[in-house]
Amino acid sequence: MTNILRRGSCNIAVLYSEGTLTKIQMSTQTVFHKITSKVLQDMKNSNEKITMLTAYDFSMARIFDEAGIDVLLVGDSAANVMAGYETTLPITLDHMIYHTQSVVRAVKRAMIVTDLPFGSYQGDSKQALASGIRLMKEAGAHALKLEGGEEILESVYRLIQAGIPVMGHLGLTPQSIFKFGSYTVRAKEEQEASALISNAHALQDAGCFSIVLEKIPAVLGKKVAEALHIPIIGIGAGKHVDGQVLVMHDMLGISKDFAPRFLRRYLDLYSQIANATTAYVSDVKAQKFPAEKEQY
Ligand SMILES: Nc1nc(=O)c2c([nH]1)NC[C@@H]1CN(c3ccc(C(=O)N[C@@H](CCC(=O)O)C(=O)O)cc3)CN21
Numbered sequence: 001m002t003n004i005l006r007r008g009s010c011n012i013a014v015l016y017s018e019g020t021l022t023k024i025q026m027s028t029q030t031v032f033h034k035i036t037s038k039v040l041q042d043m044k045n046s047n048e049k050i051t052m053l054t055a056y057d058f059s060m061a062r063i064f065d066e067a068g069i070d071v072l073l074v075g076d077s078a079a080n081v082m083a084g085y086e087t088t089l090p091i092t093l094d095h096m097i098y099h100t101q102s103v104v105r106a107v108k109r110a111m112i113v114t115d116l117p118f119g120s121y122q123g124d125s126k127q128a129l130a131s132g133i134r135l136m137k138e139a140g141a142h143a144l145k146l147e148g149g150e151e152i153l154e155s156v157y158r159l160i161q162a163g164i165p166v167m168g169h170l171g172l173t174p175q176s177i178f179k180f181g182s183y184t185v186r187a188k189e190e191q192e193a194s195a196l197i198s199n200a201h202a203l204q205d206a207g208c209f210s211i212v213l214e215k216i217p218a219v220l221g222k223k224v225a226e227a228l229h230i231p232i233i234g235i236g237a238g239k240h241v242d243g244q245v246l247v248m249h250d251m252l253g254i255s256k257d258f259a260p261r262f263l264r265r266y267l268d269l270y271s272q273i274a275n276a277t278t279a280y281v282s283d284v285k286a287q288k289f290p291a292e293k294e295q296y
């Protein structure tokens with residue numbers, strides 16, 4: 001195996017010697033490989049880190065996809081960053097379908113994983129399957145993510161039986177925030193750590209293609225990534241896991257007052273957008289916009 005392609009716009013010819021990957025010949029002669037669970041597994045096996053960001057809309061998803069992101073997560077964090085709710089609980093399956101459809105229209109290469117939202121799967125595996133089928137059929141998701149371990153295994157299994165790739169999510173699981181009461185680091189104590197490890201094994205055994213670990217000690221992230229053969233994607237789970245995920249608004253510096261230790265901001269878009277807005281407002285007020293050449 002050689003290299004796994006990164007950019008849509010450049011001419012890196014990527015030859016993947018194993019497996020049966022979909023190749024798309026673009027007009028620019030760029031060869032794309034659509035990212036699938038098989039590609040992610042190959043990345044783990046060859047020690048290539050997996051990159052994942054959230055996306056909720058067409059315009060941002062297109063930029064991320066063309067810039068070479070491997071996985072786009074249509075996260076239920078849309079409840080927070082798109083809709084302004086305090087928690088992820090209020091977002092509905094219909095909202096998740098809308099966001100997923102928007103992302104799907106933009107993406108050529110990345111794998112699109114959508115969260116099953118709170119209330120659309122817990123406790124009833126038939127409801128989980130019905131919700132999952134809507135996201136695959138109506139929205140075009142490539143895979144689904146569900147929060148939890150043992151307690152949702154039946155749902156995970158039923159989805160996988162139906163041919164839907166499932167990503168697990170352990171550690172800090174925001175849909176259970178009212179059970180835990182805070183967003184503190186999880187599994188610091190031995191008992192919770194060993195429960196997390198056994199849940200990770202159970203998810204892998206049920207057929208999950210990958211697991212997200214959120215806000216846990218780096219040593220535990222390392223332990224899980226080494227013990228499991230499937231790719232482990234971390235958010236606040238240290239550097240030894242197989243890939244990293246961040247919420248796009250955090251990574252781009254759009255979100256305000258969110259500064260957990262695990263976050264690295266690659267831009268300060270909040271102030272850049274605010275400055276651009278002030279400049280626009282003052283130009284219009286001062287009748288500097290539009291200028292002669294900007295009118296008909
Ligand atoms: N903008 C955004 N980014 C996220 O990463 C994110 C969401 N929203 N919404 C859904 C979940 C919630 N997540 C969270 C929420 C809080 C912390 C956190 O560390 N909060 C506090 C510490 C709280 C405490 O220690 O009690 C912090 O330091 O900001 C981490 C992940 C991750 N997800």
Ligand SMILES: CC(C)C(=O)C(=O)O
Nearest residue numbers: 054075076077235245
């Ligand atoms: C924080 C990530 C992993 C997530 O689940 C979301 O964005 O909803």
